[in-house]
Amino acid sequence: MERIQAIEAWLRASQGLTDFELRPASSDASFRRYFRISYDGQTRIVMDAPPDKEDSQAYIHVSGLLGKLGLNVPEVLAVDAGQGFLLLTDLGSRCYLDELNVDSVERLYGDALGALMVIQACGPRDHAGETHLPPYDAALLHQEMQLFRQWFLDQQLKTPANTAQNDMLDEVFTLLTASALEQPQVMVHRDYHSRNLMLRDSNNPGILDFQDAVIGPVTYDLVSLLRDCYVAWPDALVQDWVLGYHELATQSGVLRGHSEAQFLRWFDLMGVQRHLKATGIFARLHIRDNKPSFLKDIPRTLGYVLEVSGRYPELAAFHEYLHELFDSAAIQSLEKV
Helix, strand or coil: CCHHHHHHHHHHHHCCCCCCCEEEEECCCCEEEEEEEEEEEEEEEECCCCCCCHHHHHHHHHHHHHCCCCCCCCCCCEEECCCCCCCCCCCCHHHHHHHHCCCCHHHHHHHHHHHHHHHHCCCCCCCHHHHHHCEEHHHHHHHHHHHHHHHHHHHHHHCCHHHHHHHHHHHHHHHHHHHHHCCCHHHHCCCCCCCCCEECCCCEEEECCCCCCCCEEEEHHHHHCCCCCCCCCCHHHHHHHHHHHHHHHHHHCCCCCCCCHHHHHHHHHHHHHHHHHHHHHHHHHHCCCCCHHHHHHHHHHHHHHHHCCCCHHHHHHHHHHHHHHHHHHHHHHHHHC
């Protein structure tokens, strides 16, 4: 309540507003909250990003980078960095997750893949100069995968890996990291999925939640979109989309002589890395942040890992280990959340 009162006072003082309505717009898997403000027949979005927990400057920086590429991102209209408030243009409330179906998916994903290609072909690809973005390096990749061990195995399931299993997981993490780092490095949104893409009548999609952008593997955002934690599509269809993107990326110069087989392997292994991270984050959201609604997405998310690991001999031991997890009552109970 205190933060809301501070937002209202800021809007009155900085924007000269006297007659407006403020109501919740959305929240996400972070400490940020969003409010929709209505006044004079128009709407804006207020981001509440507590400065001791969130970095508003990163949001402002990446918003500028994507906006210069002609992509549809919220424009930053006003900032109070000390309090962690941002006033943004409103991209509406029609998110991809609510709009995707068998009739719309080709069109909506076509727009999303086109925007992703702009990010990768025209966005920054290094860590220098005014466009500086941090690297998606080995330390960060490993740190993310440790969330699976720390929050999902240890705290959610309460079945810590034994010595042999920990050694196996370490080998898998090393393999996945090497695969990620050998890929062409591009600008990575890092959360490019159906909850962060908004359906727009023009310049579709609207793109949200990009503040954690890095320079990293070319397949990362593609996996986020096509093997979404919140909606699943037949594997044959996903493979067709991946191969279509491979052709587009080759034509655009993002890929240079990389075969379809190599790209599919990168895509698969990148998905394992991402979904191990996501599984750990969903467990952490439940345990640490009291957001249990994400638990129901774990069976789908971890199911991707189980499916993909069965295709690669080097992941055979990991695949068997996951099978044992899926047979446990603890996993089965999550499907009923």
